[in-house]
Amino acid sequence: MTFRILIVDDEKNIRSGLSRAMEMDGYLVSQAEDGQEALKMMLKMEIDLIIADLRMPKLSGEELLKKVVSSYPTVPVIILTGHGTVDNAVQAMRNGAYDFLTKPVNLDRLGLLVKRALGRRELARKHQELEAEISRLEKQKSGSEILGKSAPMHRVFELIEQVAPTRASVLITGESGTGKELVANALHARSPRNDASLVKVHCAALSESLLESELFGHEKGAFTGAAGQRKGRFELADGGTIFLDEIGEIDKSTQLKILRVLQEKSFERVGGEKTLTVDVRIITATNRNLKEEVEKGRFREDLYYRLNVVNIHLPALRERPEDIPLLAARFLKETAEENGRDVQGLEPKAAMALGSYRWPGNVRELRNVVESAVVLSKDSFITPEDLPPHITQRSEEDGIRIPLGVSMSEAERIIIRANLNALGGNKSRTSEILGIGRKTLHRKIHEYGMASEFLKNSGDEGVSS
Ligand SMILES: Nc1ncnc2c1ncn2[C@@H]1O[C@H](COP(=O)(O)OP(=O)(O)OP(=O)(O)O)[C@@H](O)[C@H]1O
Ligand SMILES: [Mg+2]
Structure with missing residues (x-):
């Protein structure tokens, strides 16, 4: 990469002398008579380093320095100064100059300074690139x-x-x-461990013995087929x-071994004697009720x-239907892009069905349904016909009619009322069937102005709203 140096001095002889020296060192060179001209040139081309005299007409070296430091902070400025004005040069250093040289200029010294300053500029530039990369990654992993x-998802984010x-x-x-x-x-991404690995193990996919050697590794010959030593997860x-x-x-038996890793941070490979120590954070997931599994032994x-x-x-x-439109929109955009389809959105009736x-x-399931609708759609908006029948025909089978064009909350009101009516006002059964908590149901009954109809004798359920 070739660097461009801008030489700023009101004395033509000095400009051309320095230019020649810098060109001989392999740099591209531009020249300016004063600070003002220098700033104009910086707008036009990329300058990697400035060599500037302090005392110049129009815009002085000091003023030029200030502008460069604030607008081009990674461009180093080397100040030239005559005898007797070293004080000014020192002041310039405080204001952000890279270094200064007194006239007459020692060209060897200048060459060295330029080389070092450009090296630093490269570093600064690399650092900037890294920072941009990091902030991009941070956005991704946030x-x-x-x-x-x-609200329940907000709670999840907080946690x-x-x-x-x-x-x-x-x-x-x-x-x-x-x-x-x-x-x-x-x-994992938001933890200080994020520069080490996140290792995932799908425990249900492996048989008992395979899981143990997967988790803890094994020594050569630990079991038939264990040809060599293998590290565990x-x-x-x-x-x-x-x-x-x-x-x-x-x-x-695997539960016991995992317990030991948690308690002592150590384990042995299958068929091994040596105790290994690790520093691992453990995250687990289950769709079972683990508490119940404990109770059942x-x-x-x-x-x-x-x-x-x-x-x-x-x-x-x-339990969080307010997330459905958001998720559907995201999946619609993603899957439309992936499948090269120009689908813009959902018709109200289709959104209502979802x-x-x-x-x-x-x-x-929502993602899959949206993707198949995107692929099947003939229009730029997804219609109920693009959705699987079990999603659109449900309410008709149950005898609920939701008119076209009503809002989501109005639709919800209709559904809640119809179910309450069909179940004789039994709020436990209704909340169970609708898949919402009883408290949520009570709140909604209030919200939709049905309290006088359905909440008169609610003391029996012991739920307050
Ligand atoms: N809140 C969300 N925002 C965006 N996408 C989501 C959200 N929740 C789930 N998904 C997407 O839904 C799919 C299923 O998510 P994930 O695999 O994390 O579920 P899971 O709880 O681990 O399911 P399982 O118990 O079946 O393993 C993935 O494609 C995931 O990206
Ligand atoms: Mg999963």
């Missing part, structure tokens, strides 16, 4: 890919912020497809994070408490 504006930087074990719970793996990613995660997905599926209670230092629970999608469906497969 968990911003987890979308949600509902992630709060526990990510710690070493605490986190148990992530929630139905299938609610985003447990995304949360595990975010926890805990070793690979040293300094980082291990994510044990579907932790509820592991057998008792299928999961070690001591391990449960060690894993569940912090619990992040992801609510089912049907909003009232139960989503047993949660966010994953």
Whole structure:
């Protein structure tokens, strides 16, 4: 890479002398008579270094320096000064000059200074590039890919912020497809361990013995087929994070070994004698009710408490219908791009159908439904005909009619009222069927102005709103 040096001096002889010297050192050179001309030239071309006299007409070296320091902070300025004005040069150093030389200029010294200053500029430039890269990565890993504006999701975001930087074990719970793996990613990415690995193990996919050697590694000949020594996932995660997905599926003997890693940070490879020590943060996930597994004696209670230092629970999608439009829009944009389709959005009727469906497969199911609709759509807006029948025909089968063009909350009001009526006002059953908490149901009954109809004798349920 060739650097361009700008020489600023009102004395023509000095300018051309310095220019020749710099050109002989292999640099490109531009010249300016004073500070003003120098600034004009800097607008036109990229200058890597400035050599400037202090005393010049129009814009002095001092003033030029100030402008350069504030507008081009990575461009080094070398100041030239006559005898007797060294004080001014020292002042210039304080104001951000790279260095100064007294006239007559020692060209060898100048050559050295220029070389060093340009080296520093390169570093500064690399640093800037790195910083841009880091801030880009930080934006990526900030968990911003987890979308949600509902209150329960806000709580999830808060918890992630709060526990990510710690070493605490986190148990992530929630139905299938609610985003447990995304949360595990975010926890690692926002932790100080993020320059080491996040190692993921899908515990349900491996048989008992395979899982143990997967987790802890094995020595040569530990079992038939163990041809060589192999490192386990805990070793690979040293300094980082291990994510044990579907932790509820592991057998008792593996549970005991994991407990030991948590308590003593050590383990042995399968078939090995040597005790290995690791520093690993453990994140686990399950869609089972682990507490219940403990009660049934299928999961070690001591391990449960060690894993569940912090619990992040992801609510089912049907418990946060206000996230559905947001997620649907994101998935629509993503899958339209991926499939090269020009789909702009959802027709109101289609959006309504998505909003009232139960989503047993949660966010994953929503993504799949949106993707298939995007692929099937003949128009730039998705119609109910593009959606699977079990999503659009449900309310008609149940005998609820939701008119076209009503808002999401109006649709919700219609659904809640119809279900309450059909179930004789039984709020427990209704909340169960709608997949919302009883408190939520009570709140909505109030919100939609149906309290006088349905909440008169609510004392029996012991729920206050
Ligand atoms: N809040 C969210 N914002 C954006 N995408 C999400 C969100 N939640 C889930 N997803 C997407 O839904 C899909 C399922 O998420 P993920 O794999 O994290 O679920 P899970 O809870 O681990 O499910 P399982 O229990 O079946 O393993 C992924 O494609 C994920 O990117
Ligand atoms: Mg998962």
